[in-house]
Amino acid sequence: MEIVVSNKTSRPLYEQIVAQIKSQIMNGTLKAGEMLPSIRSLARSLQISILTVQKAYDILQEDGFIETTAGKGCYVSARNQDFYLEEQQKKIEEHFNEAIETARTSGISLEKLIDLLTLLYEEE
Helix, strand or coil, X not given: CCCCCCCCCCCCHHHHHHXXXXXXXXXXXXXXXXECCCHHHHHHHHCCCHHHXXXXXXXXXXXXXXXXXXXXXXXXCCCHHHHXXXXXXXXXXXXXXXXXXXXXXXXCCHHHHHHHHHHHHHCC
16 A cells, blocks of 8 residues: 655645545555554654544544454455445535536526536546
8 A cells, every 4th residue: 555645735644644545445456355554554654643644544434434443453444435435426516516506696507507517527
């Protein structure tokens, strides 16, 4: 498992760790049941506080991405993908609601909004 953190970004270190572990779980780099590094070893390898890694692991556990077994360590949860997809859908819905409200107040039709979304989605 490879994690890279930077002090040069405004994003807190624990959020960087959470985002990278979630990404590795979702893209299949980390598989269900796979053991994560211990909090101490990850903190040592990243040269950061144990408390920072503990906070990241706590968030990952709250979000259902990892499971902790006392005395044995932290493991990738088997049910994490559904949680992640639900989380992403909520974020997208929030952005869509903002876009819809802006479109309505600007007099932009649903058809134009769909066309714009399609164009942006297919662009890359």
